[in-house]
Amino acid sequence: MALSFDDIDHLLSTRGFHQYGREAVSQLEHALQCAQLAEQAGETAATIAAALLHDLGHLLAPGGDTAEQDDLHQYVALPFLRGLLPDAVLEPIRLHVDAKRYLCTMEPGYWETLSPASQQSLVLQGGAYTVPEAEQFARQPFAQEAIRLRRYDDHAKVPGLATPPLAHYLGITRSVARDLPPLRGNDIAAGQAAQLA
DSSP states (O other): OOOOHHHHHHHHHHGGGSBOTTSSSBHHHHHHHHHHHHHHTTOOHHHHHHHHHTTHHHHHSSSOOOSSOOOOHHHHTHHHHTTTSOHHHHHHHHHHHHHHHHHHHHSTTHHHHSOHHHHHHHHHTTOSOOHHHHHHHHTSTTHHHHHHHHHHHHHOOOTTOOOOOHHHHHHHHHHTOOOOOOOOHHHHHHHHHHHHO
C-alpha cells in the first residue's frame, strides 16, 4: 500500500518523536535537521525530500535497529513511496547506507567522524566497502546525491537545533511528487456515487 502525504505527515508527527537510535535527537528532529542541511547547501527539491525521508523506514520497520540486527530501513520505505515520488528521491534514500560504506573506504578519517551509534550500525550494515565495491557504488545513478545525503545525515544529530517546521519540508516534497494520472469520467462518477451512498 502506498503512503500518502497525510500518512507521511502522521508518521513523522507521531512516531517521529521516538529517539533516533542511540543518538541524542528524535527521529523527527533528525529528519528536519537533515532536510535543513540539504536546503542550506542549495540541493534540489528532490534531494531535500530524500534528506527528509531517508530514515522513514525506521518508522515503518516492526522492530527497528537492534544491537544485533540491521533493520534494512533504507529499503523498507521504498515500496510505500514508489508510487508517490520519483527516483531522484527514492534512489538517494536507497543508497544512503551504502554511501557510508563508500566514504569509509574512499575518504581517510571519515570513520572517525561517525558517531559511536553510526560506527556500530556500520558493522551490521556490512562494514566498509572494498575499493572495487566503492568504485562500483560511485558509478550508480544518484550515488553522488546519496553521498551528499550521507554527510547531512552524519551532521543532523544536534540536540535542540531550531529548524523550519515539518510542513515546510513536506511542501518541498510535494513539489517533486509524481504526477498522478487524471481521473477518468467513470472514476469521478464512481467517487460521487460513493459519497451519495
